[in-house]
Amino acid sequence: MAAEDKESFVRWQGITRDYFSSVSNLVLGLSTGLLAFLVSGFVVVQPVSSCLLIIATCSMVLLAISIGLSVWCAINRLRDFRATTQIARSRYKDEPVSSSDRQETKALGKLSWCLFWWQLVLFGMGSCGVAITIIVQMWL
Numbered sequence: 001m002a003a004e005d006k007e008s009f010v011r012w013q014g015i016t017r018d019y020f021s022s023v024s025n026l027v028l029g030l031s032t033g034l035l036a037f038l039v040s041g042f043v044v045v046q047p048v049s050s051c052l053l054i055i056a057t058c059s060m061v062l063l064a065i066s067i068g069l070s071v072w073c074a075i076n077r078l079r080d081f082r083a084t085t086q087i088a089r090s091r092y093k094d095e096p097v098s099s100s101d102r103q104e105t106k107a108l109g110k111l112s113w114c115l116f117w118w119q120l121v122l123f124g125m126g127s128c129g130v131a132i133t134i135i136v137q138m139w140l
Contacts, residue, residue, distance in 0.1 A: 020112075020116065021077070023116075023120075024070060024073055024074070024116055024119065025070075027066065027070060027119055027120060027123050028066075028067060028070035028071075028074075028119075030123065030127075031063045031066045031067045031070065031123050031126065032067055034059075034063055034126065034127055034130050035060060035063040035064060035067065035126075037130070038056060038059060038060055038063070038130055038133070039060065041134075042056060049136075049140075052133055052136055052137065055129050055132055055133050055136075056129070056130075056133045058129055059125075059126045059127075059128075059129030059130050059133060060126075061126075062122045062123075062125050062126035062129065063122070063123065063126035063127075063130075065122050066119050066122040066123040066126060069115050069118055069119040069122065070119050072115055073112055073115035073116055073119060076108055076111055076112050076115060077108075077112050079108055080105060080108035080109055080112060083101065083104050083105045083108060084105050086101065087101050087102065087105065
């Protein structure tokens, strides 16, 4: 790989890592805010139908799971960074890097992306439920 290509790859890999963290943190904040909004709204105003209560409860559960996945994703990313740092330290010291260490970082990276996508899907479903709850509550 040419030096210029390697620099480009490293630069774009860093950008991807930064945006991954930013989007994950954004979804965590939005999920937390929507969950707080929904809970505080139902403390003040009782839902007009049991169907609406079921939708709101499902939305709360989906948003809570999304928050849990966000935290898990952050912890998993820290573990991935730590393992990658250990590999980089070994390479810096001209020590051999075991294949199990490399496999661990690959598995942690895949798990991070899986958690990230599930976090987004559950946030999307939960926010749709919140929107339906608000619209129906206002309509009736």
